Amino acid sequence: MHLHPTLGILAAALTAIALPLPTLAGEADLSIVGSYVRMVPPGTPNSAAFMTISNGSSSDRKLVKAESPVAKRSELHTHLNDQGMMRMRQVEAIEIKAAAQTELKPGGYHIMLFELQQPLQEGDSVALTLRFDDGSTKEIDAPVKKPQTVMKAENPPEHATMKH
């Protein structure tokens, strides 16, 4: 005996309803302040974006991806002190604990922007799309700013003048 066609459709509809619905409530819980992209001299291939991400929700959240039209490729990075040398390393995610904030800052977490597609001049703003582990995204415009402290070159100047 066949199932009545209407009942079949009804059963299918009920199955669909039973699936968990994606929640959109989380999106408003994250806020981003103080974002900026480091100004770099023309011809510099890479730069980085910094910001503070606040999580007002009661669950931990992770930044899992960042994208920008100004860079060919973006990665989430951190800095590690490796025997006195500061090295950058890619991380899979940057965690923002519940009811806390995570600062992306020079010498720490940052969004690395590789292969810049355009020069970054002070006063420009850079579009960034941030994707979080709950599937939500944030679109921000980060101003380009001059670095506040000038990083020392990898090789100290003495090395260049050591030829006797």
Ligand SMILES: [Cu+2]
């Ligand atoms: Cu980096």
